[in-house]
Amino acid sequence: MIDTLVILPTYNEAENIDKLIPKLLEQNIDMLFIDDASEDGTANLIKKWMNKSTRINLIERPAKLGLGTAYVTGFKWALKKDYQYIFEMDADLSHDPADIPKxxxxxxxxxxxxxGSRYTHGTISVVGWDFRRLLLSKFANKYATTILGLSFLTDVTSGYRCYSRKVIEALNLDNIKSNGYAFQIEMVYRVYKMDFKITEIPIIFYERNSGSSKMNKRIVREAALMVWKLKFGK
Ligand SMILES: Nc1nc2c(ncn2[C@@H]2O[C@H](COP(=O)(O)OP(=O)(O)OP(=O)(O)O)[C@@H](O)[C@H]2O)c(=O)[nH]1
Ligand SMILES: [Mg+2]
Structure with a gap:
Protein backbone atom coordinates (compact mmCIF):
# COMPACT_ATOMS: atom_id res chain seq x y z
CA MET A 1 0.00 0.00 0.00
CA ILE A 2 1.94 2.96 -1.26
CA ASP A 3 -0.59 5.32 0.32
CA THR A 4 0.16 4.26 3.92
CA LEU A 5 2.85 5.53 6.27
CA VAL A 6 3.53 4.21 9.76
CA ILE A 7 5.39 6.68 11.99
CA LEU A 8 7.43 5.11 14.79
CA PRO A 9 9.22 7.25 17.38
CA THR A 10 12.16 5.40 18.90
CA TYR A 11 14.28 5.95 21.95
CA ASN A 12 16.52 3.01 22.90
CA GLU A 13 14.51 0.33 21.10
CA ALA A 14 17.49 -1.64 19.67
CA GLU A 15 16.22 -4.88 21.17
CA ASN A 16 12.93 -4.59 19.29
CA ILE A 17 13.93 -3.32 15.82
CA ASP A 18 14.93 -6.63 14.22
CA LYS A 19 11.65 -8.24 15.25
CA LEU A 20 9.48 -5.26 14.40
CA ILE A 21 10.68 -4.31 10.91
CA PRO A 22 10.00 -7.70 9.23
CA LYS A 23 6.44 -7.62 10.59
CA LEU A 24 5.95 -4.15 9.16
CA LEU A 25 7.47 -5.09 5.81
CA GLU A 26 4.91 -7.92 5.56
CA GLN A 27 2.21 -5.24 5.57
CA ASN A 28 3.60 -3.50 2.47
CA ILE A 29 3.48 -0.07 4.02
CA ASP A 30 6.11 2.66 4.28
CA MET A 31 7.70 3.42 7.65
CA LEU A 32 9.24 6.51 9.13
CA PHE A 33 11.31 6.15 12.27
CA ILE A 34 12.03 9.24 14.35
CA ASP A 35 15.00 8.40 16.53
CA ASP A 36 16.10 10.72 19.32
CA ALA A 37 19.83 9.97 19.57
CA SER A 38 19.28 6.55 21.17
CA GLU A 39 22.47 5.47 22.91
CA ASP A 40 21.89 1.77 22.22
CA GLY A 41 22.44 1.83 18.45
CA THR A 42 18.76 1.86 17.42
CA ALA A 43 19.46 4.19 14.47
CA ASN A 44 22.29 1.99 13.15
CA LEU A 45 20.04 -1.06 13.20
CA ILE A 46 17.37 0.84 11.29
CA LYS A 47 20.00 1.94 8.74
CA LYS A 48 20.99 -1.69 8.13
CA TRP A 49 17.38 -2.45 7.23
CA MET A 50 17.28 0.63 4.99
CA ASN A 51 19.89 -1.03 2.77
CA LYS A 52 17.43 -3.86 2.20
CA SER A 53 14.21 -1.91 1.67
CA THR A 54 13.36 1.51 0.29
CA ARG A 55 10.15 1.48 2.33
CA ILE A 56 12.06 2.41 5.47
CA ASN A 57 12.88 6.03 6.33
CA LEU A 58 14.66 7.57 9.29
CA ILE A 59 14.84 11.04 10.78
CA GLU A 60 17.51 11.43 13.45
CA ARG A 61 17.12 14.13 16.06
CA PRO A 62 19.97 15.30 18.25
CA ALA A 63 18.45 14.60 21.68
CA LYS A 64 15.44 13.08 23.44
CA LEU A 65 12.88 15.69 22.49
CA GLY A 66 9.69 13.82 23.35
CA LEU A 67 6.98 11.79 21.67
CA GLY A 68 4.75 14.71 20.68
CA THR A 69 7.36 16.63 18.72
CA ALA A 70 8.52 13.36 17.15
CA TYR A 71 5.05 12.75 15.74
CA VAL A 72 4.66 16.36 14.60
CA THR A 73 7.95 16.01 12.71
CA GLY A 74 6.62 12.77 11.18
CA PHE A 75 3.26 14.29 10.21
CA LYS A 76 4.97 17.19 8.43
CA TRP A 77 7.17 14.73 6.53
CA ALA A 78 4.09 12.71 5.54
CA LEU A 79 2.30 15.79 4.19
CA LYS A 80 5.18 16.50 1.82
CA LYS A 81 4.44 13.12 0.20
CA ASP A 82 1.18 11.57 -1.02
CA TYR A 83 0.23 9.38 1.94
CA GLN A 84 -3.51 9.01 2.59
CA TYR A 85 -3.31 6.92 5.79
CA ILE A 86 -0.89 8.01 8.47
CA PHE A 87 -0.33 5.76 11.49
CA GLU A 88 1.09 6.26 14.95
CA MET A 89 2.65 3.11 16.40
CA ASP A 90 5.00 2.32 19.30
CA ALA A 91 8.25 0.60 18.35
CA ASP A 92 8.29 -1.77 21.35
CA LEU A 93 6.09 -4.50 19.78
CA SER A 94 3.12 -3.48 21.95
CA HIS A 95 1.13 -2.87 18.78
CA ASP A 96 0.62 -5.68 16.28
CA PRO A 97 1.32 -4.57 12.68
CA ALA A 98 -1.11 -7.26 11.49
CA ASP A 99 -3.94 -4.96 12.65
CA ILE A 100 -3.02 -2.26 10.08
CA PRO A 101 -5.57 -3.32 7.39
CA LYS A 102 -8.43 -3.12 9.92
CA GLY A 116 -6.89 1.11 18.41
CA SER A 117 -8.60 0.61 21.77
CA ARG A 118 -7.69 -1.74 24.58
CA TYR A 119 -11.04 -1.19 26.27
CA THR A 120 -13.90 -1.58 23.76
CA HIS A 121 -17.27 -2.90 24.98
CA GLY A 122 -16.23 -2.97 28.61
CA THR A 123 -13.40 -5.45 28.03
CA ILE A 124 -9.69 -5.09 28.79
CA SER A 125 -7.30 -6.38 26.10
CA VAL A 126 -3.93 -5.84 27.68
CA VAL A 127 -1.28 -8.52 28.06
CA GLY A 128 1.37 -8.11 30.74
CA TRP A 129 0.28 -5.18 32.88
CA ASP A 130 0.06 -5.26 36.64
CA PHE A 131 -3.08 -3.99 38.37
CA ARG A 132 -1.54 -0.61 39.18
CA ARG A 133 -0.66 0.16 35.58
CA LEU A 134 -4.08 -0.94 34.40
CA LEU A 135 -5.79 1.21 36.98
CA LEU A 136 -3.71 4.24 35.96
CA SER A 137 -4.60 3.75 32.30
CA LYS A 138 -8.30 3.20 32.97
CA PHE A 139 -8.43 6.19 35.32
CA ALA A 140 -6.58 8.43 32.86
CA ASN A 141 -9.09 7.55 30.17
CA LYS A 142 -12.13 8.08 32.37
CA TYR A 143 -10.73 11.40 33.62
CA ALA A 144 -9.89 12.75 30.17
CA THR A 145 -13.03 11.57 28.38
CA THR A 146 -15.36 12.86 31.12
CA ILE A 147 -13.77 16.32 31.31
CA LEU A 148 -13.46 16.74 27.54
CA GLY A 149 -16.84 15.31 26.54
CA LEU A 150 -15.30 12.36 24.73
CA SER A 151 -17.24 9.64 26.56
CA PHE A 152 -18.12 7.91 23.27
CA LEU A 153 -14.46 6.80 23.23
CA THR A 154 -12.81 4.24 25.54
CA ASP A 155 -9.07 4.70 24.90
CA VAL A 156 -7.91 8.25 24.20
CA THR A 157 -4.37 7.57 25.43
CA SER A 158 -3.78 4.73 22.96
CA GLY A 159 -0.73 5.27 20.77
CA TYR A 160 -1.90 2.97 17.98
CA ARG A 161 -4.03 4.94 15.57
CA CYS A 162 -4.58 5.92 11.98
CA TYR A 163 -5.30 9.43 10.71
CA SER A 164 -6.65 10.18 7.28
CA ARG A 165 -4.57 12.70 5.38
CA LYS A 166 -7.34 15.32 5.41
CA VAL A 167 -7.32 15.57 9.20
CA ILE A 168 -3.54 15.96 9.45
CA GLU A 169 -3.78 18.68 6.79
CA ALA A 170 -6.48 20.46 8.77
CA LEU A 171 -4.62 20.43 12.09
CA ASN A 172 -2.44 23.34 13.01
CA LEU A 173 0.55 21.18 13.87
CA ASP A 174 2.62 24.04 15.25
CA ASN A 175 -0.03 24.72 17.90
CA ILE A 176 0.20 21.31 19.56
CA LYS A 177 1.35 21.87 23.10
CA SER A 178 1.81 18.50 24.76
CA ASN A 179 4.38 15.77 24.53
CA GLY A 180 3.79 12.53 26.50
CA TYR A 181 0.38 10.84 27.04
CA ALA A 182 -1.10 14.30 26.89
CA PHE A 183 -0.16 14.45 23.22
CA GLN A 184 -2.45 11.51 22.42
CA ILE A 185 -5.34 13.11 24.31
CA GLU A 186 -4.74 16.52 22.73
CA MET A 187 -4.75 15.06 19.22
CA VAL A 188 -8.11 13.31 19.76
CA TYR A 189 -9.63 16.46 21.25
CA ARG A 190 -8.44 18.68 18.41
CA VAL A 191 -9.80 16.28 15.79
CA TYR A 192 -13.12 16.11 17.66
CA LYS A 193 -13.34 19.91 17.90
CA MET A 194 -12.91 20.19 14.13
CA ASP A 195 -16.00 17.95 13.72
CA PHE A 196 -14.20 15.07 12.07
CA LYS A 197 -15.54 11.55 12.59
CA ILE A 198 -13.64 9.42 15.12
CA THR A 199 -14.06 5.72 15.86
CA GLU A 200 -12.29 2.87 17.67
CA ILE A 201 -11.43 -0.68 16.75
CA PRO A 202 -10.45 -3.33 19.31
CA ILE A 203 -6.75 -4.17 19.57
CA ILE A 204 -4.75 -6.35 21.92
CA PHE A 205 -1.92 -4.43 23.58
CA TYR A 206 1.16 -6.43 24.54
CA GLU A 207 3.38 -4.91 27.21
CA ARG A 208 6.97 -4.58 26.04
CA ASN A 209 9.22 -7.61 26.63
CA SER A 210 12.44 -5.79 25.81
CA GLY A 211 13.84 -2.33 26.36
CA SER A 212 12.58 0.04 29.00
CA SER A 213 9.53 2.23 29.43
CA LYS A 214 9.82 5.99 29.02
CA MET A 215 6.69 6.66 31.04
CA ASN A 216 7.18 8.68 34.22
CA LYS A 217 5.37 10.83 36.76
CA ARG A 218 6.09 14.00 34.82
CA ILE A 219 4.26 12.61 31.78
CA VAL A 220 1.24 11.68 33.91
CA ARG A 221 1.19 15.13 35.53
CA GLU A 222 1.44 16.84 32.14
CA ALA A 223 -1.61 14.86 30.95
CA ALA A 224 -3.66 15.63 34.06
CA LEU A 225 -3.11 19.39 33.66
CA MET A 226 -3.34 19.47 29.88
CA VAL A 227 -6.89 18.12 29.94
CA TRP A 228 -8.03 21.28 31.79
CA LYS A 229 -5.99 23.54 29.52
CA LEU A 230 -7.63 21.94 26.50
CA LYS A 231 -11.10 22.27 28.02
CA PHE A 232 -10.67 25.96 28.74
CA GLY A 233 -8.84 26.62 25.49
CA LYS A 234 -5.60 27.79 27.06
N1 LIG B 1 11.80 9.72 19.33
C1 LIG B 1 11.31 9.54 20.56
N2 LIG B 1 10.66 8.39 20.86
C2 LIG B 1 10.19 8.22 22.12
C3 LIG B 1 10.37 9.19 23.15
N3 LIG B 1 9.77 8.72 24.28
C4 LIG B 1 9.24 7.51 23.97
N4 LIG B 1 9.50 7.19 22.66
C5 LIG B 1 9.05 6.01 21.89
O1 LIG B 1 7.66 6.04 21.91
C6 LIG B 1 7.11 4.74 21.98
C7 LIG B 1 6.26 4.62 23.26
O2 LIG B 1 7.08 4.76 24.43
P1 LIG B 1 7.07 3.72 25.63
O3 LIG B 1 8.28 3.86 26.47
O4 LIG B 1 6.79 2.36 25.09
O5 LIG B 1 5.89 4.27 26.46
P2 LIG B 1 4.64 3.51 26.88
O6 LIG B 1 4.18 2.58 25.79
O7 LIG B 1 3.71 4.54 27.38
O8 LIG B 1 5.19 2.68 28.13
P3 LIG B 1 5.36 1.10 28.28
O9 LIG B 1 4.00 0.55 28.42
O10 LIG B 1 6.15 0.94 29.52
O11 LIG B 1 6.05 0.55 27.09
C8 LIG B 1 8.31 3.79 21.96
O12 LIG B 1 8.53 3.40 20.62
C9 LIG B 1 9.44 4.66 22.48
O13 LIG B 1 10.71 4.25 22.03
C10 LIG B 1 11.08 10.39 22.81
O14 LIG B 1 11.30 11.28 23.62
N5 LIG B 1 11.52 10.51 21.52
MG1 LIG C 1 5.27 0.97 25.20
Missing part, protein backbone atom coordinates in the same frame (compact mmCIF):
# COMPACT_ATOMS: atom_id res chain seq x y z
CA UNK A 103 -7.62 0.54 10.64
CA UNK A 104 -7.48 1.37 6.93
CA UNK A 105 -10.83 -0.33 6.31
CA UNK A 106 -12.42 1.96 8.92
CA UNK A 107 -10.70 5.04 7.50
CA UNK A 108 -12.24 4.17 4.14
CA UNK A 109 -15.66 4.33 5.82
CA UNK A 110 -14.90 8.04 6.15
CA UNK A 111 -13.53 8.10 9.68
CA UNK A 112 -10.82 10.73 9.96
CA UNK A 113 -9.26 9.12 13.02
CA UNK A 114 -9.35 5.43 13.96
CA UNK A 115 -8.05 4.59 17.43
Missing amino acids: FIEKCKEDYALVI
Whole structure:
Protein backbone atom coordinates (compact mmCIF):
# COMPACT_ATOMS: atom_id res chain seq x y z
CA MET A 1 0.00 0.00 0.00
CA ILE A 2 1.94 2.96 -1.26
CA ASP A 3 -0.59 5.32 0.32
CA THR A 4 0.16 4.26 3.92
CA LEU A 5 2.85 5.53 6.27
CA VAL A 6 3.53 4.21 9.76
CA ILE A 7 5.39 6.68 11.99
CA LEU A 8 7.43 5.11 14.79
CA PRO A 9 9.22 7.25 17.38
CA THR A 10 12.16 5.40 18.90
CA TYR A 11 14.28 5.95 21.95
CA ASN A 12 16.52 3.01 22.90
CA GLU A 13 14.51 0.33 21.10
CA ALA A 14 17.49 -1.64 19.67
CA GLU A 15 16.22 -4.88 21.17
CA ASN A 16 12.93 -4.59 19.29
CA ILE A 17 13.93 -3.32 15.82
CA ASP A 18 14.93 -6.63 14.22
CA LYS A 19 11.65 -8.24 15.25
CA LEU A 20 9.48 -5.26 14.40
CA ILE A 21 10.68 -4.31 10.91
CA PRO A 22 10.00 -7.70 9.23
CA LYS A 23 6.44 -7.62 10.59
CA LEU A 24 5.95 -4.15 9.16
CA LEU A 25 7.47 -5.09 5.81
CA GLU A 26 4.91 -7.92 5.56
CA GLN A 27 2.21 -5.24 5.57
CA ASN A 28 3.60 -3.50 2.47
CA ILE A 29 3.48 -0.07 4.02
CA ASP A 30 6.11 2.66 4.28
CA MET A 31 7.70 3.42 7.65
CA LEU A 32 9.24 6.51 9.13
CA PHE A 33 11.31 6.15 12.27
CA ILE A 34 12.03 9.24 14.35
CA ASP A 35 15.00 8.40 16.53
CA ASP A 36 16.10 10.72 19.32
CA ALA A 37 19.83 9.97 19.57
CA SER A 38 19.28 6.55 21.17
CA GLU A 39 22.47 5.47 22.91
CA ASP A 40 21.89 1.77 22.22
CA GLY A 41 22.44 1.83 18.45
CA THR A 42 18.76 1.86 17.42
CA ALA A 43 19.46 4.19 14.47
CA ASN A 44 22.29 1.99 13.15
CA LEU A 45 20.04 -1.06 13.20
CA ILE A 46 17.37 0.84 11.29
CA LYS A 47 20.00 1.94 8.74
CA LYS A 48 20.99 -1.69 8.13
CA TRP A 49 17.38 -2.45 7.23
CA MET A 50 17.28 0.63 4.99
CA ASN A 51 19.89 -1.03 2.77
CA LYS A 52 17.43 -3.86 2.20
CA SER A 53 14.21 -1.91 1.67
CA THR A 54 13.36 1.51 0.29
CA ARG A 55 10.15 1.48 2.33
CA ILE A 56 12.06 2.41 5.47
CA ASN A 57 12.88 6.03 6.33
CA LEU A 58 14.66 7.57 9.29
CA ILE A 59 14.84 11.04 10.78
CA GLU A 60 17.51 11.43 13.45
CA ARG A 61 17.12 14.13 16.06
CA PRO A 62 19.97 15.30 18.25
CA ALA A 63 18.45 14.60 21.68
CA LYS A 64 15.44 13.08 23.44
CA LEU A 65 12.88 15.69 22.49
CA GLY A 66 9.69 13.82 23.35
CA LEU A 67 6.98 11.79 21.67
CA GLY A 68 4.75 14.71 20.68
CA THR A 69 7.36 16.63 18.72
CA ALA A 70 8.52 13.36 17.15
CA TYR A 71 5.05 12.75 15.74
CA VAL A 72 4.66 16.36 14.60
CA THR A 73 7.95 16.01 12.71
CA GLY A 74 6.62 12.77 11.18
CA PHE A 75 3.26 14.29 10.21
CA LYS A 76 4.97 17.19 8.43
CA TRP A 77 7.17 14.73 6.53
CA ALA A 78 4.09 12.71 5.54
CA LEU A 79 2.30 15.79 4.19
CA LYS A 80 5.18 16.50 1.82
CA LYS A 81 4.44 13.12 0.20
CA ASP A 82 1.18 11.57 -1.02
CA TYR A 83 0.23 9.38 1.94
CA GLN A 84 -3.51 9.01 2.59
CA TYR A 85 -3.31 6.92 5.79
CA ILE A 86 -0.89 8.01 8.47
CA PHE A 87 -0.33 5.76 11.49
CA GLU A 88 1.09 6.26 14.95
CA MET A 89 2.65 3.11 16.40
CA ASP A 90 5.00 2.32 19.30
CA ALA A 91 8.25 0.60 18.35
CA ASP A 92 8.29 -1.77 21.35
CA LEU A 93 6.09 -4.50 19.78
CA SER A 94 3.12 -3.48 21.95
CA HIS A 95 1.13 -2.87 18.78
CA ASP A 96 0.62 -5.68 16.28
CA PRO A 97 1.32 -4.57 12.68
CA ALA A 98 -1.11 -7.26 11.49
CA ASP A 99 -3.94 -4.96 12.65
CA ILE A 100 -3.02 -2.26 10.08
CA PRO A 101 -5.57 -3.32 7.39
CA LYS A 102 -8.43 -3.12 9.92
CA PHE A 103 -7.62 0.54 10.64
CA ILE A 104 -7.48 1.37 6.93
CA GLU A 105 -10.83 -0.33 6.31
CA LYS A 106 -12.42 1.96 8.92
CA CYS A 107 -10.70 5.04 7.50
CA LYS A 108 -12.24 4.17 4.14
CA GLU A 109 -15.66 4.33 5.82
CA ASP A 110 -14.90 8.04 6.15
CA TYR A 111 -13.53 8.10 9.68
CA ALA A 112 -10.82 10.73 9.96
CA LEU A 113 -9.26 9.12 13.02
CA VAL A 114 -9.35 5.43 13.96
CA ILE A 115 -8.05 4.59 17.43
CA GLY A 116 -6.89 1.11 18.41
CA SER A 117 -8.60 0.61 21.77
CA ARG A 118 -7.69 -1.74 24.58
CA TYR A 119 -11.04 -1.19 26.27
CA THR A 120 -13.90 -1.58 23.76
CA HIS A 121 -17.27 -2.90 24.98
CA GLY A 122 -16.23 -2.97 28.61
CA THR A 123 -13.40 -5.45 28.03
CA ILE A 124 -9.69 -5.09 28.79
CA SER A 125 -7.30 -6.38 26.10
CA VAL A 126 -3.93 -5.84 27.68
CA VAL A 127 -1.28 -8.52 28.06
CA GLY A 128 1.37 -8.11 30.74
CA TRP A 129 0.28 -5.18 32.88
CA ASP A 130 0.06 -5.26 36.64
CA PHE A 131 -3.08 -3.99 38.37
CA ARG A 132 -1.54 -0.61 39.18
CA ARG A 133 -0.66 0.16 35.58
CA LEU A 134 -4.08 -0.94 34.40
CA LEU A 135 -5.79 1.21 36.98
CA LEU A 136 -3.71 4.24 35.96
CA SER A 137 -4.60 3.75 32.30
CA LYS A 138 -8.30 3.20 32.97
CA PHE A 139 -8.43 6.19 35.32
CA ALA A 140 -6.58 8.43 32.86
CA ASN A 141 -9.09 7.55 30.17
CA LYS A 142 -12.13 8.08 32.37
CA TYR A 143 -10.73 11.40 33.62
CA ALA A 144 -9.89 12.75 30.17
CA THR A 145 -13.03 11.57 28.38
CA THR A 146 -15.36 12.86 31.12
CA ILE A 147 -13.77 16.32 31.31
CA LEU A 148 -13.46 16.74 27.54
CA GLY A 149 -16.84 15.31 26.54
CA LEU A 150 -15.30 12.36 24.73
CA SER A 151 -17.24 9.64 26.56
CA PHE A 152 -18.12 7.91 23.27
CA LEU A 153 -14.46 6.80 23.23
CA THR A 154 -12.81 4.24 25.54
CA ASP A 155 -9.07 4.70 24.90
CA VAL A 156 -7.91 8.25 24.20
CA THR A 157 -4.37 7.57 25.43
CA SER A 158 -3.78 4.73 22.96
CA GLY A 159 -0.73 5.27 20.77
CA TYR A 160 -1.90 2.97 17.98
CA ARG A 161 -4.03 4.94 15.57
CA CYS A 162 -4.58 5.92 11.98
CA TYR A 163 -5.30 9.43 10.71
CA SER A 164 -6.65 10.18 7.28
CA ARG A 165 -4.57 12.70 5.38
CA LYS A 166 -7.34 15.32 5.41
CA VAL A 167 -7.32 15.57 9.20
CA ILE A 168 -3.54 15.96 9.45
CA GLU A 169 -3.78 18.68 6.79
CA ALA A 170 -6.48 20.46 8.77
CA LEU A 171 -4.62 20.43 12.09
CA ASN A 172 -2.44 23.34 13.01
CA LEU A 173 0.55 21.18 13.87
CA ASP A 174 2.62 24.04 15.25
CA ASN A 175 -0.03 24.72 17.90
CA ILE A 176 0.20 21.31 19.56
CA LYS A 177 1.35 21.87 23.10
CA SER A 178 1.81 18.50 24.76
CA ASN A 179 4.38 15.77 24.53
CA GLY A 180 3.79 12.53 26.50
CA TYR A 181 0.38 10.84 27.04
CA ALA A 182 -1.10 14.30 26.89
CA PHE A 183 -0.16 14.45 23.22
CA GLN A 184 -2.45 11.51 22.42
CA ILE A 185 -5.34 13.11 24.31
CA GLU A 186 -4.74 16.52 22.73
CA MET A 187 -4.75 15.06 19.22
CA VAL A 188 -8.11 13.31 19.76
CA TYR A 189 -9.63 16.46 21.25
CA ARG A 190 -8.44 18.68 18.41
CA VAL A 191 -9.80 16.28 15.79
CA TYR A 192 -13.12 16.11 17.66
CA LYS A 193 -13.34 19.91 17.90
CA MET A 194 -12.91 20.19 14.13
CA ASP A 195 -16.00 17.95 13.72
CA PHE A 196 -14.20 15.07 12.07
CA LYS A 197 -15.54 11.55 12.59
CA ILE A 198 -13.64 9.42 15.12
CA THR A 199 -14.06 5.72 15.86
CA GLU A 200 -12.29 2.87 17.67
CA ILE A 201 -11.43 -0.68 16.75
CA PRO A 202 -10.45 -3.33 19.31
CA ILE A 203 -6.75 -4.17 19.57
CA ILE A 204 -4.75 -6.35 21.92
CA PHE A 205 -1.92 -4.43 23.58
CA TYR A 206 1.16 -6.43 24.54
CA GLU A 207 3.38 -4.91 27.21
CA ARG A 208 6.97 -4.58 26.04
CA ASN A 209 9.22 -7.61 26.63
CA SER A 210 12.44 -5.79 25.81
CA GLY A 211 13.84 -2.33 26.36
CA SER A 212 12.58 0.04 29.00
CA SER A 213 9.53 2.23 29.43
CA LYS A 214 9.82 5.99 29.02
CA MET A 215 6.69 6.66 31.04
CA ASN A 216 7.18 8.68 34.22
CA LYS A 217 5.37 10.83 36.76
CA ARG A 218 6.09 14.00 34.82
CA ILE A 219 4.26 12.61 31.78
CA VAL A 220 1.24 11.68 33.91
CA ARG A 221 1.19 15.13 35.53
CA GLU A 222 1.44 16.84 32.14
CA ALA A 223 -1.61 14.86 30.95
CA ALA A 224 -3.66 15.63 34.06
CA LEU A 225 -3.11 19.39 33.66
CA MET A 226 -3.34 19.47 29.88
CA VAL A 227 -6.89 18.12 29.94
CA TRP A 228 -8.03 21.28 31.79
CA LYS A 229 -5.99 23.54 29.52
CA LEU A 230 -7.63 21.94 26.50
CA LYS A 231 -11.10 22.27 28.02
CA PHE A 232 -10.67 25.96 28.74
CA GLY A 233 -8.84 26.62 25.49
CA LYS A 234 -5.60 27.79 27.06
N1 LIG B 1 11.80 9.72 19.33
C1 LIG B 1 11.31 9.54 20.56
N2 LIG B 1 10.66 8.39 20.86
C2 LIG B 1 10.19 8.22 22.12
C3 LIG B 1 10.37 9.19 23.15
N3 LIG B 1 9.77 8.72 24.28
C4 LIG B 1 9.24 7.51 23.97
N4 LIG B 1 9.50 7.19 22.66
C5 LIG B 1 9.05 6.01 21.89
O1 LIG B 1 7.66 6.04 21.91
C6 LIG B 1 7.11 4.74 21.98
C7 LIG B 1 6.26 4.62 23.26
O2 LIG B 1 7.08 4.76 24.43
P1 LIG B 1 7.07 3.72 25.63
O3 LIG B 1 8.28 3.86 26.47
O4 LIG B 1 6.79 2.36 25.09
O5 LIG B 1 5.89 4.27 26.46
P2 LIG B 1 4.64 3.51 26.88
O6 LIG B 1 4.18 2.58 25.79
O7 LIG B 1 3.71 4.54 27.38
O8 LIG B 1 5.19 2.68 28.13
P3 LIG B 1 5.36 1.10 28.28
O9 LIG B 1 4.00 0.55 28.42
O10 LIG B 1 6.15 0.94 29.52
O11 LIG B 1 6.05 0.55 27.09
C8 LIG B 1 8.31 3.79 21.96
O12 LIG B 1 8.53 3.40 20.62
C9 LIG B 1 9.44 4.66 22.48
O13 LIG B 1 10.71 4.25 22.03
C10 LIG B 1 11.08 10.39 22.81
O14 LIG B 1 11.30 11.28 23.62
N5 LIG B 1 11.52 10.51 21.52
MG1 LIG C 1 5.27 0.97 25.20
